[in-house]
Amino acid sequence: MEAENLNRSESHTRREWNSSRSERLFERQKKLIPSGASSLMRTSSWDPYPLFIQRGKGSRIWDVDGNEYIDFLMAFGPLINGHSHPKINNAVKKQMRNGYLFGAPNELEYKLARMFMKFVPNQDRVIFALSGSDATFNAIRIARAATGKDVILKFEGHYHGLHDYAAISVESPPVVSGLRWFPRPLAYTAGIPSEVLDTVVVANWNDVESLERILKIRGNEIAAIIMEPIMANSSVILPDDDYLRAVRELADEYNILMIMDEVITGFRVSEGGAQKLYGVQPDLSTWAKALGNGLTISAISGKKEYMELIGNGVAYGGTYFASPIALAGALENLRLLAYNDFEPYRYLKRITRKMAKGIEEVADELDEDILVTWETGLLSFIFTKRKSVRNYRESIDSDWEKYKKLQRYMLRRGIYLHPDMFERIPLSTQHTEEDIDAFIMALRESLKEYREKEE
Known part of the structure; x- marks a missing residue:
């Protein structure tokens, strides 16, 4: 069944979701390209296959199966002014x-x-x-x-x-x-x-x-x-x-x-x-x-x-x-x-702070051990009992598999993240307050679904 396009007001709701064309393309591509893509991070941690993205506009991307997502990977960080500006x-x-x-x-x-x-x-x-x-x-x-x-x-x-x-x-x-x-x-x-x-x-x-x-x-x-x-x-x-x-x-x-x-x-x-x-x-x-x-x-x-x-x-x-x-x-x-004395950075700081606060509120509400760290335009959250992480050795004291499974539930709610929790979330000037709200709602519902099915 073809997936419906993402409705902004219902982005936190679990949708019918089909990625069969991505699966077929990945199997075909592996026959000619080692690992199936020209960068391992495009396939690494995606289980059992990555999504093939067809186009992007602003803060949104669409895969080859017609699924629409709010993009919170942004090509690993370059797209500070969004897709196809x-x-x-x-x-x-x-x-x-x-x-x-x-x-x-x-x-x-x-x-x-x-x-x-x-x-x-x-x-x-x-x-x-x-x-x-x-x-x-x-x-x-x-x-x-x-x-x-x-x-x-x-x-x-x-x-x-x-x-x-x-x-x-x-x-x-x-x-x-x-x-x-x-x-x-x-x-x-x-x-x-x-x-x-x-x-x-x-x-x-x-x-x-x-x-x-x-x-x-x-x-x-x-x-x-x-x-x-x-x-x-x-x-x-x-x-x-x-x-x-x-x-x-x-x-x-x-x-x-x-x-x-x-x-x-x-x-x-x-x-x-x-x-x-x-x-x-x-x-x-x-x-x-x-x-x-x-x-x-x-x-x-x-x-x-x-x-x-x-x-x-x-x-x-x-x-x-x-x-x-x-x-x-x-x-x-x-x-x-540089517009208006670098106004975009003030906007980025505001939405990054909003997103960090929202994740922390969900963690408190659901009694989840989540550590959120952020700076303007850059954020991560990991599952750990630590109250702070100061270096690599401390960062690996976290639940990698839980994040990876959560990412799948987020995808089905129209939120595109990398399944590797170490990959930061880079925001763009094209992300809206509504996009951040959609992320928080999807996180809340995905964590609830994770508990029902995984724990």
């Missing part, structure tokens, strides 16, 4: 009439760089790339060139892309990764040479004492400390008061560059990213996702003395870096976010 569409269409790619400089690159500096005025220089992985890989290379040192330090549970130096200790169960004082680096994927592991030191985040111990032993070898200023790949975990400032001071003490990976937080938690929010200036920063609103663009920014190593000893480039189409779309995206 007409002004961004028009900017892209205009550029497409002039050409897709030239392999030559384009004036749009300067215009976007100038707009970038309006958002992040504490940065001296910016250069564009294609993806978050491109940005973090090149930032690490710049730091090594600048310091003459080879080792980098990252934190357990922080995700910086899938190049070899980043794909370490993204998931690192304590039983095999050792004590919090000096965690062992663990490869996140097969295929990483053992020699790479020797160039990456891993630390426990939000733990100044642990970091101090590690730096006393290996600080003179370390070129860069790379970190998410707000953890957003092990649920949303905020830094302790003055933690980022303490890392900044330790980096200076040991002649280490601080790289703030704002691929997720940049252009989302404030117009200047987390570094503005917390008042801590890194040496280098990486940006992507909300910069382009779904168009493939990323950036590296930082202090002049380090950025100008590019072309002066540090190689840099890519055929698709800063394509005119991506530049045009990203420029219009930032113009929208």
Whole structure:
């Protein structure tokens, strides 16, 4: 039976729901594409198959079976101005009439760089790339060139892309990764040479004492400390008061560059990213996702003395870096976010707060152990008895399977979430107060249904 389109006023009601075409497409696709999709996160944790999405508009998406959802995944975070925004569409269409790619400089690159500096005025220089992985890989290379040192330090549970130096200790169960004082680096994927592991030191985040111990032993070898200023790949975990400032001071003490990976937080938690929010200036920063609103663009920014190593000893480039189409779309995206002295961020903060409060009220009403953590435009909730979570090791003390099962009940009520509870919920300027109300109502009814059927 074909599913009915979602009615806004009845979005919390369990509907007739059919996803048979998604199932058929997935089985067909697996015959040609390993895992069935060109990114594992599009299939991971979806049991037994992911939904195939056909189109999106504003805060809504429709799958190939005709089911309509309020989208609370937003392509893992890029779509800060929602799906198919007409002004961004028009900017892209205009550029497409002039050409897709030239392999030559384009004036749009300067215009976007100038707009970038309006958002992040504490940065001296910016250069564009294609993806978050491109940005973090090149930032690490710049730091090594600048310091003459080879080792980098990252934190357990922080995700910086899938190049070899980043794909370490993204998931690192304590039983095999050792004590919090000096965690062992663990490869996140097969295929990483053992020699790479020797160039990456891993630390426990939000733990100044642990970091101090590690730096006393290996600080003179370390070129860069790379970190998410707000953890957003092990649920949303905020830094302790003055933690980022303490890392900044330790980096200076040991002649280490601080790289703030704002691929997720940049252009989302404030117009200047987390570094503005917390008042801590890194040496280098990486940006992507909300910069382009779904168009493939990323950036590296930082202090002049380090950025100008590019072309002066540090190689840099890519055929698709800063394509005119991506530049045009990203420029219009930032113009929208800059409206009325960055008014969209005040709106995002208001609806994120509303959503967090609503989830907490449902948890109290139903006596559920739910921890909600949020910052402007970014939220997560996990099932745990903990009253707070400060790092990756604490985050895994939660009920993964319960969240995964709850997600299925939410889908049938027109709410689209990723089944992995560690995937944050990124809101957009196109989400309405009514969308947030629909989420809260669907959560309440889904939890009740879960109790009836699963417990």
